[in-house]
Amino acid sequence: MLQIDAWKRWLIWLTVVVGLLLAMPNLFYSRVETHNDAVKAIEGGADTTANREAEALWPGFLPSGLVNLGLDLRGGAHLLAEVRMEDVYKSRMEALWPEVLRVLRAERDEIGTIRWNSAAVDQGELRVRLVSQPDAMERAIELVNALRQPVVSLTGQGSHDFEARGDGDELVITLTEAEKQATDDRTMQQSLEIIRRRIDEVGTREPTIQRQGADRILIQVPGIGSAAELKDIIGTTAQLTFQPVVGRASNANDAPGAGNEILPSLDQEGVFYILEQSPVVTGEELTNAQPTFDQNGRPSVSFQFNGSGGRKFGEYTAANIGSPFAIVLDDEVISAPVIQSHIGGGAGIITGDFTIEESTNLAVLLRAGALPAGLDFLEERTIGPELGQDSIDAGKMATIVAFAAVLIFMLASYGLFGVFANIALILNVAMMFGLLSMIGATLTLPGIAGIVLTVGMAVDANVLIFERIREELKTAKGPARAIELGYEKALSAIVDANITTFITAVILYVMGSGPVRGFAVTLGFGIITSVFTAIFVTRLLIVVWFERRRPKTIEV
């Protein structure tokens, strides 16, 4: 007999109601969005009247999850960046040099004179030539190896951070694989964090910042004008170093001498400085940076080092009073003041030819910290808000027309049963939006296509059932039995057909990216909700109708 337990009925209705409630905020999109922004602002401490009013636009007890609009619908910028890991290896090697120099020089009698082949750091190697006593290689390796540290990571247990070996008369130091792995992970985490902080400082809504694969970062920021603008925000590495000045040069191609480099001045055209390649202190040891004004009232940036940075800075300034000292930002010399006195306490001020805006920006960049490595942009997309709006309008129109056409077609084909299927179809799309809102999924243009496709295909389950009922009616078992058999026998086809489609949706989700993923999500959810509405909701509707009317014959 046709019957469904009361608790099951309640469960089905409950599920439908929850789905509808979750979908409802999308009908009042901009209102709920304003409310959500206000709630976030208030949580963040901005408890103003304007925010209070905005919050009151939507009652707090109702769900407020929205379907996020993808970049192709809202407009914004998308970047796929690759982190230049070699930069990190290089700076590791550069930082190692003073240490190596110290231990080798302490044993000068045995090792003899040494010379740093500083060009090799570009290949991630630290090469030191034993000029006078190449035979002392073994001893040199021993000395350098004493500097090694164990690698701190799960997979790298038992290995050291670098290896030293001899190559002719050159001592070669390279990072171990385990250390590279650990460095990569650290670098990625650091880069993600810094990019996130920089974008947050600008304060845009819901940026996506994700790691992809070993060395890539996906950045999507809705509402931003262009990818170039986004690159300006995150692309400046703000690598701050303090380096000893060896001298000046008139052009960039002069020979700087071993262990030195030539960098241009930031604001003076044609001025180049010869600097020692190993920095005294780097921006990584900064704890704070603020825009301020110097004693002449010009915009400048004050900074504060942490303990070890402050100590190194203090020792260096004490020992080099009267020598010039370069403040280098992203391979350009901001200024090269002469050290007037010992600077203790680790605080200082950077003066230069800044505008107020520039000094503020520099402080932000310094505060957020330097990106540990440069970024290469492999992919960039900018979608203007007009195009997004056009796509939304077109998508809405198409969905409405598709919806209406399918509803009419079903009604014409199945009459009353068509009405049941149509109710299920409407609930289906609503619940789909509910699910998408619940998990905060992103709706893209292909995602809208996925919804439209679901509208077309969702009726499939009902069509299967109705056709089956028609067939069962022919064998004249009475309407109740025919309906029951229809559902029973159509089930395996419905399950198989939908599982196979679901498999492709999952593969699409796993392998795809961006808009394609958005399509996979709507397709997958569409399958879940359409099976639910076809099997449970229409069945319940039919059963309720059947119980009331008790028809002797039915026409499907």
Added chain:
Amino acid sequence: MRLRLVKDDLNLDYFKRATIWLGISGVLVVIALISFFMQGLNYGIDFRGGTTIRTETSTPVDVGEYRSALDALGMGDVVISEVFDPSFRDDQNVAMVRIGAQDGEEAVSTEVIESAEAALAEVAPDIRFVSVESVGPKVSGELIQTASLAVALAIGAVLIYIWLRFEWQFAVGAVVALVHDVALTIGIFSELQIKFDLAIIAALLTIVGYSLNDTVVVFDRVRENLIKYKSKDLKEVLNMSINETMSRTIMTSLTTLIALIALFVLGGDVIRGFVFAMIWGVFVGTYSSIFVASTFLVKLGVKRDWTKPDEPGPAGTQFGDVDA
């Protein structure tokens, strides 16, 4: 009065000319492959790298002017085309500019985009760049790999699923039909030189899903009828099953087509290629589940005598009746 598209007592023989149908399909697949290998696909920047700029102006687009402005920059392969769509406003003139990947560049080069935009702004002062997309060659190579892998994986996964739920002959039939659909879709994209980008891969996978949906529904009925009519010839059972499910096949294909056509006409030019692929897929998918998948099943034959001890369960493996 109900709309009935298929007679209740439909009784067609789908295998009378099986060889002809298979022949036609075979020839079409071969043509598709030839087209694919001879003239290739019109890959979008997702797969070949480069930059596309979508421009909007209120004055009509002069493609020649755009071209001479960009040719002066010496950027190599530049394609400019005007875009038309019924949804555009009267003063909305849209053009797509595609600039090939620059030699020796792994990453995206901002200068190329900036200089192209500047050159276009010279000839059309009110120009707006509503979307700018740029993909470096490094990524595009990987995207091709991932996309091919995705299609192969999808086909492999359903092969296994159908094998578990039915018999290996069903799985082979279904997969041959899928490969047929995918080949024909790639073929028509190559033949008509429609832009082939990442979204089309999504469409291909959807076609795989849709075609399979159809095939599985027929096969499900075949499985059922094989049990019911143990003595009937396989061909007869297949014909009967296809006839019984024909009404559903037509209904579902039509509702899906109605929805897709609405999207094709009204959904804007951005996703038109994507929707076209799916409409095409509904046609070939529906055709192939009957004339390719089922015909293959007839050719392969299905083991009917289930009294032999080495085979568990009737007309299906032990997983066959899990949800039935």
